[in-house]
Amino acid sequence: MILTGRIVAVIPILAGLVVEFLYLRYGTTLRGVRCLWADLSMNLVSALLGLILIPLSGIGWELLASMTIYPLLNIGSFNPVTWTASVILAAIMNAVVEGFVLRSGFGLVLGRRGFWLLATVNLVTVSIAAVSVIIDPPKF
Numbered sequence: 001m002i003l004t005g006r007i008v009a010v011i012p013i014l015a016g017l018v019v020e021f022l023y024l025r026y027g028t029t030l031r032g033v034r035c036l037w038a039d040l041s042m043n044l045v046s047a048l049l050g051l052i053l054i055p056l057s058g059i060g061w062e063l064l065a066s067m068t069i070y071p072l073l074n075i076g077s078f079n080p081v082t083w084t085a086s087v088i089l090a091a092i093m094n095a096v097v098e099g100f101v102l103r104s105g106f107g108l109v110l111g112r113r114g115f116w117l118l119a120t121v122n123l124v125t126v127s128i129a130a131v132s133v134i135i136d137p138p139k140f
Helices: 003-008 010-027 032-067 069-073 080-106 111-135
Strands: none
Touching: 010 032, 010 111, 032 069, 032 080, 080 111
């Protein structure tokens, strides 16, 4: 839930747009204005869906981890394992959504290598959002 709040934070958004633009420009066949539109489109869709998907994946993680991992490691919810899992799940979900946008909206088929490269790029951008939570925690 805390990570979801960074979907609308300026620094993570700008960093994500730049990093993913570079991926699109140099890692795909998209060029010029189409590359920019793809970047904006896929990030808008993933941000909107992320408002729902990120909390749902966190709930799913908590349900699974509370029955398996937490008892084994004798830990509770807010721990490094959960934070790491949250960032990885968010990056993969973003890559799935953004890959769908690229395929359906721009006719770009990523393939396995392209998808995992996009997931890695998303891991960088989601990590920026996660670090921003540490640097500037939300005020409740």
